[in-house]
Amino acid sequence: MKKLRVGMLGLGTVGKSVAEILIQNQSWIAGRAGASIQIVRALVRQTRKRREGAASKIPTTTNAQDILDADDIDIVIEVMGGHEPAYGYITQALKRGKAVVTANKAVLAAHGLEIAKVVQQHHAAIYYEAAVAGGVPIIRTLRHSLISDRIQRIRGILNGTTNFILGLMEKGEGYDTALRQAQKEGYAEADPTLDISGADARDKLAILIQLAFGLDVHPSEIPTEGIGSLTPEVLADARQLGYRVKLLAIAKRVGNKLEARVQPAFVPFEHHLSAVLDIENAISVDSEALGTTLYVGPGAGGMPTASAVISDLIEAAQQQGVKNAMSLRSQRTALKLAKPEAAISAFYVRFLVEDRPGVLAAITRILASNNVSLAAVLQHERGLDDEPVALVILTHPTTHGAMSKALNKIKQLPILHGGLSVVPIEEQRVTKVES
Ligand code: NAP
Ligand code: HSE
Secondary structure, eight states: OEEEEEEEEOOSHHHHHHHHHHHHTHHHHHHHHTEEEEEEEEEOSOTTSOOOGGGGGSOEESOTHHHHSOTTOOEEEEOSOSSTTHHHHHHHHHHTTOEEEEOOHHHHHHHHHHHHHHHHHTTOBEEOGGGSSTTSOHHHIIIIITTTSOEEEEEEEOOHHHHHHHHHHHTTOOHHHHHHHHHHTTOSOSSTHHHHTSHHHHHHHHHHHHHHHOOOOOGGGSOBOOSTTOOHHHHHHHHHHTEEEEEEEEEEEETTEEEEEEEEEEEETTSGGGGOOTTEEEEEEEETTTEEEEEEEEOSSHHHHHHHHHHHHHHHHHTTTOTTBTOSOOOOOOOEEOOGGGOEEEEEEEEEEOOSTTHHHHHHHHHHHTTOOEEEEEEOOOOSTTOOEEEEEEEOSEEHHHHHHHHHHHTTOTTBOSOOEEEEESSOOOOOOOO
């Protein structure tokens, strides 16, 4: 049987699970791959770090050239993360004719075009199923199963850590404790601000946009807001109104434009994305002929992600010698990115205001003058000693531009105490007006 030798860049949460699966399931993986696969060595930061299980059996090095220049390595698995040196290592490996399997969405989103050129020029091959939504097979689905259809919209929960944190916060857990737990479980990025700020979901959305719509979008072009400003009060209001708050990554065709954004949004309890809990990810794809399909499963964690890496590894083994395999660029499009202000949503807004006559009128006047119409108003009961009171407004759908203009004016009113919270609503429920 043919032998394929693997060099790993990284032996952390994902890397050690890859080693675990490969070593424990050698014979059936060999059967499926048509080759016996052996991990030759792994690049790490610290060779003296104590490693357990299968990872402890793998020779380690701190010199990347021991892998990139090695004649005894055919395939490189990059699971070290970060932009550099990972990007440089990926391109070096491709230039030396090694197939590359990577889980690195940050590098693919920022340098996809350059990597595609290297893949073409060097007749190389790159595989990246694990880079988006962990174990959920969305890359292959878009590349193969949905290649026959024209995709209209993608709505995804693409970050497990933030979904996990929001779930714990809904149950009353504090933000800091929830984040610590996500880190302990190995879900968060080495720098967890990438999860919290929405940057990780944005990078994944940029990759999906390229595959689904053929549009090359740099991640910096996608308006992105994370979960950092969501308070327990906002989550409680959402629940009371029949919604869950989810960090959504959205890309949608509107005429010859593509709307794209990453933002927390209210999602009705009865919507399929509302039922995606813990570290699960989900991608809801609307396509012309097929209609809506949903891809859901564990989006973070060592084993789910390793399962996607191994599927790539098996495909790489089966395609050994196939040129430009899984090349990043497959189509061209006349689509252009839409202006963020043109996007349309209904909104939830929470103000802390003085509890006196005329306050609501002052706010609604500004909303009306910007063509923002109200769907519901809810005022929380007043506290003691003339404390400011929370006023919650749900609007009918309006443009993000109109909403932001109105809110900038409202922020100047002296009746406002502290900041306000604003969250778009994805698919509005019929809400009864209360007071
Ligand atoms: P991790 O636990 O932090 O592991 C990183 C590994 O790479 C460690 O073994 C580390 O060495 C090594 N490493 C990092 N920088 C290095 C450098 N400059 N030189 C040499 N070695 C270096 O990361 P992870 O969670 O496994 O994530 C790896 C990649 O998979 C990232 O791109 C991440 O975005 C992606 N991913 C992760 C998940 C997940 O749930 N964790 C899911 C999907 C995709 P030491 O062991 O010596 O520290
Ligand atoms: N930190 C990422 C997440 C890992 O939480 O989704 C999977 O890409």
